[in-house]
Structures are given as structure tokens and as C-alpha cells.
Amino acid sequence: MKIAILGTGSLARLYGAVFEADHPLMVGRQLGRYQLIERDDTQSWHVPRFQRWEDPAPGPWQVVLIAVKWPGMPLARQWLERWVQAETYVVTLLNGMGQEQALVPPLTMSQLSPAVTTDAAFRSDNPAQDIWRVSIKDHGTVRLTETSHANEQTLKQQAASLNLCWEWHQSDYMLRLRWTKLIANSVINPLSALSGQPNGTLLQLPLWRLAEPLCLEAENVAQSVGVSLNGTLKWVADLALSTASNRSSMLQDVLSHQPSEIESITGYIVRQANQAGIPVPTHQAILHLIHLL
Ligand SMILES: NC(=O)c1ccc[n+]([C@@H]2O[C@H](COP(=O)([O-])OP(=O)(O)OC[C@H]3O[C@@H](n4cnc5c(N)ncnc54)[C@H](OP(=O)(O)O)[C@@H]3O)[C@@H](O)[C@H]2O)c1
Structure with missing residues (x-):
């Protein structure tokens, strides 16, 4: 090959x-x-x-x-x-x-x-x-x-x-899988990068209050492209706990002064939301904060 x-x-x-x-x-x-x-x-x-x-x-x-x-x-x-x-x-x-x-x-x-x-x-x-x-x-x-x-x-x-x-x-299955993973990444990656904490600690932080609006906003955007997801908050919380000691790739990028992948995670959700006319204020705020960071 x-x-x-x-x-x-x-x-x-x-x-x-x-x-x-x-x-x-x-x-x-x-x-x-x-x-x-x-x-x-x-x-x-x-x-x-x-x-x-x-x-x-x-x-x-x-x-x-x-x-x-x-x-x-x-x-x-x-x-x-x-x-x-x-x-x-x-x-x-x-x-x-x-x-x-x-x-x-x-x-x-x-x-x-x-x-x-x-x-x-x-x-x-x-x-x-x-x-x-x-x-x-x-x-x-x-x-x-x-x-x-x-x-x-x-x-x-x-x-x-x-x-x-x-x-x-098949592409339908993969699109759903990719959106599910995207939503998890859009919560865990930026929150860990902003707090400097490993995944498992995130749930104890006041910052974790953003997790629910982040999940709900992203579910709405997924719906606009035909991917119906709900209850992602619990799934994302379980994922953070099951990878408790991990430092997300975005936190690692920030710590090593490398550009992050925020544009293909939160940035993608914001671009899709803008096209569909769906409000995603929490993702927009996160995108702004990570750019500042
Ligand atoms: N590692 C994992 O366990 C894992 C698991 C699942 C998914 N992923 C995903 O897989 C992808 C690759 O991850 P990785 O862990 O292999 O990353 P990595 O070890 O950091 O390697 C990234 C590669 O991208 C290149 N690169 C980054 N920015 C660049 C730029 N501005 N211009 C040119 N080249 C650039 C790097 O080049 P230099 O080496 O020259 O910087 C390197 O070749 C990422 O999207 C990651 O999220 C990784």
C-alpha cells in the first residue's frame, strides 16, 4: 500500500x-x-x-x-x-x-x-x-x-x-459520533484550559456551571444539521470523571505555549450556529476567552 x-x-x-x-x-x-x-x-x-x-x-x-x-x-x-x-x-x-x-x-x-x-x-x-x-x-x-x-x-x-x-x-453514524465527541471536547477542553485543572476536578469548580449551557447550546446546533442529541451533560460529566487524571489536549497546548485546536471545536460550533441563526452566547464567550489566553 x-x-x-x-x-x-x-x-x-x-x-x-x-x-x-x-x-x-x-x-x-x-x-x-x-x-x-x-x-x-x-x-x-x-x-x-x-x-x-x-x-x-x-x-x-x-x-x-x-x-x-x-x-x-x-x-x-x-x-x-x-x-x-x-x-x-x-x-x-x-x-x-x-x-x-x-x-x-x-x-x-x-x-x-x-x-x-x-x-x-x-x-x-x-x-x-x-x-x-x-x-x-x-x-x-x-x-x-x-x-x-x-x-x-x-x-x-x-x-x-x-x-x-x-x-x-456509515456517514450518519459517524456524524453523530463526531458531534457527540465535539460536544464533550467543547466542554472539557476549554474549561480545563481556563482553569488549569485535570478533567476530574472540573466538576467541583464554579466554572462547571457553564457546562450545562455549553451542552444545551451545542445540542441545538447539532439539531440544525439533523443530529438529534440530548442528555449530553451527564455523558460529558461521566467522561470527565472516567478520565479524571487526564490533562486535556487544550490544557497541554496552553501550558506548552502552542496554538490550541479551539477553532475546530468551539469555533466550529459558533460558525455553524451563526449560519443557522442559533444563539450560542456561552460558546462565543469561551471562544473569546481562549483566544485571549
Ligand atoms: N495524541 C492522541 O492521543 C490523540 C488522540 C485522539 C485524537 N488526537 C487528535 O489528533 C490530532 C493530532 O494530534 P497529536 O497528538 O498527534 O498532536 P501532536 O503530537 O502535537 O502533533 C501534531 C502535528 O501537527 C503539526 N502541527 C501543529 N501545528 C502546526 C502548524 N501550525 N504548522 C504545521 N504543522 C503543525 C505538528 O508539527 P510539529 O511537530 O512540527 O509542531 C505535528 O506534526 C489532533 O487533532 C488531536 O486532537 C490525538
Whole structure:
């Protein structure tokens, strides 16, 4: 399978190792030989076939996995414009929503498969010392949107031969799953980033009073695109408690002075709400506060 992975971070390294036999091209800003540390502490070394964004990458590519954070999407889009053909099947693994708006065109809907992963990985690098490392925190499931693209079959066969927990679902199911995850992210991520607290502590904070209006406003927006969700507040609270010691990715971004993914989470909800004429004052306030932060 001729595969490229856009991104060189935690998830990109995980899937770079998973598909190592296919010699994936990994595209990004920098990456060296990296160490992968499993949950049981077993360690392996991987030598990526690495290229920078601006380097030529003539295909034909059968499969492209996009594993950048949201601020890297413009570069990913430019790369796709240059190097992707109609026969390429493109999977996005980013959190948040807006992948279709960001990537179609240059892609067509039938070649784009937005996916949701419960794999969890965390990188700890020291580029000055040429140290690149990723620790696997959890092996979960990757759920992908079925598109009937010809090379979807290629990836399915490869995932089956590698015994991966990769599942393809119809677009209605995936849209609901993505909205459910979006609502959870739109509560837990910004509230943890604003408070500096891990997920489990959030429920004890006065700030948690925002969780209910955040859920209700987002449910209204989901309804406007045909996704009927209710009772998400309880689900989000249970999720925060079941991941009590986790620091959300947005809190980690803030602590490491990196741009956050707020534009594909709260920003997406606000943009959709504006289009549909639905008031989302709590999300607007949160968006403003995270931008200030
Ligand atoms: N890690 C997980 O366990 C996990 C689980 C589920 C979903 N996700 C989602 O998967 C996506 C990737 O996450 P990750 O954990 O792999 O992130 P990560 O380790 O921070 O890696 C992000 C990648 O995006 C690139 N990037 C970020 N901003 C960029 C910019 N402005 N221009 C160019 N490149 C940029 C980074 O490049 P540099 O390295 O050069 O900065 C890196 O290659 C995110 O949407 C995340 O929310 C992650």
C-alpha cells in the first residue's frame, strides 16, 4: 500500500509504526529516528521516511492519513493540492470538526473519510538533542467514515491483515459520533484550559456551571444539521470523571505555549450556529476567552 502520513507528532508516529511494512512517507517540519514506548514499557525504534512539507512527493498515493493538529491544516491542504490524485483515499484523524469545509475542494467528498480514534499517544521530544519519543497510553479503536472509494478497500484489507481495530461506519453514524465527541471536547477542553485543572476536578469548580449551557447550546446546533442529541451533560460529566487524571489536549497546548485546536471545536460550533441563526452566547464567550489566553 502506498501511504503518506501528514504530520510527525504523537498519532503520526503511532500510525507510522503500525504501517511500517508499507514504508509510509511522513511529512512535517522535523522528525528523526524515534522511540516508541508501549504501555508495558517495551520499546522499539523506528526510522521514518521523512520529508518536509515543501519537498516534492509525487504519487500516486493510495492512502493519505492526516494527523496534524488543526493549525497545521493549511499546510496539509496545500500538500494535498500538489500531490493527491482522484485515486487517493484520505483519512483525517484530527479532533474537532470542519474537515470537509477545510479540504473539499481540493478533495471530493467521496475520497475524504473523517475518522475518530480512541488510540492515545503522547510525545516527549528534545529536538536539540535529536531525541524523538512517543509513549502509547491506550490502544483503542479507529472509526472511519465509509465512502466506497476504490482505495478504501486497500486500507480495509491492510487493516484486516494487521489485525487492527479499525471499523468503517456509515456517514450518519459517524456524524453523530463526531458531534457527540465535539460536544464533550467543547466542554472539557476549554474549561480545563481556563482553569488549569485535570478533567476530574472540573466538576467541583464554579466554572462547571457553564457546562450545562455549553451542552444545551451545542445540542441545538447539532439539531440544525439533523443530529438529534440530548442528555449530553451527564455523558460529558461521566467522561470527565472516567478520565479524571487526564490533562486535556487544550490544557497541554496552553501550558506548552502552542496554538490550541479551539477553532475546530468551539469555533466550529459558533460558525455553524451563526449560519443557522442559533444563539450560542456561552460558546462565543469561551471562544473569546481562549483566544485571549
Ligand atoms: N495524541 C492522541 O492521543 C490523540 C488522540 C485522539 C485524537 N488526537 C487528535 O489528533 C490530532 C493530532 O494530534 P497529536 O497528538 O498527534 O498532536 P501532536 O503530537 O502535537 O502533533 C501534531 C502535528 O501537527 C503539526 N502541527 C501543529 N501545528 C502546526 C502548524 N501550525 N504548522 C504545521 N504543522 C503543525 C505538528 O508539527 P510539529 O511537530 O512540527 O509542531 C505535528 O506534526 C489532533 O487533532 C488531536 O486532537 C490525538
